[in-house]
Amino acid sequence: MAAGIVVVAAAYFKRGPALIAGALLLGAVFRAFLPPERVGMLAVRRRWIDVATLVTLAVLLIVLAWVAPQL
Structure with missing residues (x-):
């Protein structure tokens, strides 16, 4: 997540949100498959709410990265 924020700060508005979305998707996978004592x-x-929220935010950021103008 921090790498994505640094990339956005460096004016790469397509790569940064994609990195952040990747971190969110990784978090969703971890939340979905790790046992409760390791999460x-x-x-x-609840597990399904956490996974749905993380995936939704990731998809929105991917769409944002897709429609952002190339500078």
Whole structure:
């Protein structure tokens, strides 16, 4: 996630959100498949709500990266 923010700060508005979306998708996979005692701070609510929220945010960021103008 931090790498994506640094890339956005360096004015790469297509690559940065894609990196952040990748981090969110990785978090969703971890939340979906890790056992409850290993999930740590990824567990906020029920498992399906956490996974759905992370995937939704990732998809929105991918769309944002896709429609952002190339500078």
